[in-house]
Amino acid sequence: MALGIILLFLVMWIPDLPGMLKRKQWPELAAFAALWAAGLTLALLLNYGVPVNAVTKALRAVFEPIGRGYIQLPAD
Numbered sequence: 001m002a003l004g005i006i007l008l009f010l011v012m013w014i015p016d017l018p019g020m021l022k023r024k025q026w027p028e029l030a031a032f033a034a035l036w037a038a039g040l041t042l043a044l045l046l047n048y049g050v051p052v053n054a055v056t057k058a059l060r061a062v063f064e065p066i067g068r069g070y071i072q073l074p075a076d
Helices: 002-011 013-022 026-047 053-070
Strands: none
Touching: 002 013, 002 026, 013 026
16 A cells, blocks of 8 residues: 555656656755655555654644635625
């Protein structure tokens, strides 16, 4: 199962990597790699049954305020 997760995550690079390298988008590549690595790590931890509640709470603490700042509720 872990190999399948890793292969699926590697497939995520196929559409984006050539273009980013060709256009020399190094900051975007670094950001993509960091988010990719975090996602892969969380997926593998979940696969092995490691509780990730603290990680989930930390991610929500960071991203929920950002989301609230950008997402507006529709007017009634």
